[in-house]
Amino acid sequence: MSAATCPEPTPAERARSVLAAAGSLTVTTRGHRVELIGLHTVDAAARLLLHNPPDSHLAAELAVAPKGDLATLVEFTDVAAVAVRERVRSRLTLGGWLSALGPKNLVFHPARAVLTEDGGTTVIGLDELSLASPDPLARHEAEMLARLDAAHAHTVAPLARLLQAPEQLGATDVRPLRLDRHGLVLRLETPGSHHDVRLPFATPASHPGEAVRQIHDLLAEATARPRGRHLPTRS
Missing domain, CATH: 2.30.110.10 (Electron Transport, Fmn-binding Protein; Chain A)
Known part of the structure; x- marks a missing residue:
């Protein structure tokens, strides 16, 4: 997409x-x-x-x-x-x-x-x-993003495999930036700039538990792909 x-x-x-x-x-x-x-x-x-x-x-x-x-x-x-x-x-x-x-x-x-x-x-x-209605994840987003980032090596780094090669070009780090019912936004940082890429969910999440399941689905898709080039993993 x-x-x-x-x-x-x-x-x-x-x-x-x-x-x-x-x-x-x-x-x-x-x-x-x-x-x-x-x-x-x-x-x-x-x-x-x-x-x-x-x-x-x-x-x-x-x-x-x-x-x-x-x-x-x-x-x-x-x-x-x-x-x-x-x-x-x-x-x-x-x-x-x-x-x-x-x-x-x-x-x-x-x-x-x-x-x-x-x-x-x-x-x-x-x-x-x-x-308009607030996103169903709005009040939980900060905590969920912090947890994702804390488990960076096991969650965020593998998700980078779902990105196209041009999107990863020059990137030295990837971090979770946004989370809403439609998907997860990753920030890719280069030494002098950054850009953001959205990973869409298959279907909109109506509550935090469903968003966690969708992220697990994205992880499963990512880990099933060949490693190829990947971003550095932070300790």
């Missing part, structure tokens, strides 16, 4: 996955820039709820806002679970307004969404964002 035909999540689905998996975010208003860690939730309609910390200035700034809401920029940074070159995989920026939701919570009303990844920027419609 060529790279052009490999199924992968849509930008809206990737944005929803970032929302679902992120443990922190940055909130910027006219008066403050606040980093919130473990203080937000996202509901089924992609509505962002902020749990206002006691020392946050957001509630105080909102209290004196002329119309009871506050123009706000919310930023999420998606960082690879594995230590690779250029570790930031994407950034999701939401523009909109904050308003109060009870005595301790704030609700963010998005007006625009922008996903930046691979050097490109995609504006995502709000209806598209609210209708």
Whole structure:
């Protein structure tokens, strides 16, 4: 299957996955820039709820806002679970307004969404964002990638045999970069650059256990192939 035909999540689905998996975010208003860690939730309609910390200035700034809401920029940074070159995989920026939701919570009303990844920027419609679902592996991806990388010699290195020879040209290392219901993305690093290659699953995985089975299937296919040229195995 060529790279052009490999199924992968849509930008809206990737944005929803970032929302679902992120443990922190940055909130910027006219008066403050606040980093919130473990203080937000996202509901089924992609509505962002902020749990206002006691020392946050957001509630105080909102209290004196002329119309009871506050123009706000919310930023999420998606960082690879594995230590690779250029570790930031994407950034999701939401523009909109904050308003109060009870005595301790704030609700963010998005007006625009922008996903930046691979050097490109995609504006995502709000209806598209609210209708999209996060990938079923999003909340488990970091742990699963870390486990794959820890077993590099037995998992990731053999998987490189599934890549075409031109894709391996000049590569000195291969690392697991992304995992979603459609497949696994490997990052191939050369001394001065890198490129990413997707290994598609035979069928989409609906839960982590099914993704593990699909990876085992890919491993079985890889180990059945002649070794030929292979990338160095890290200790």
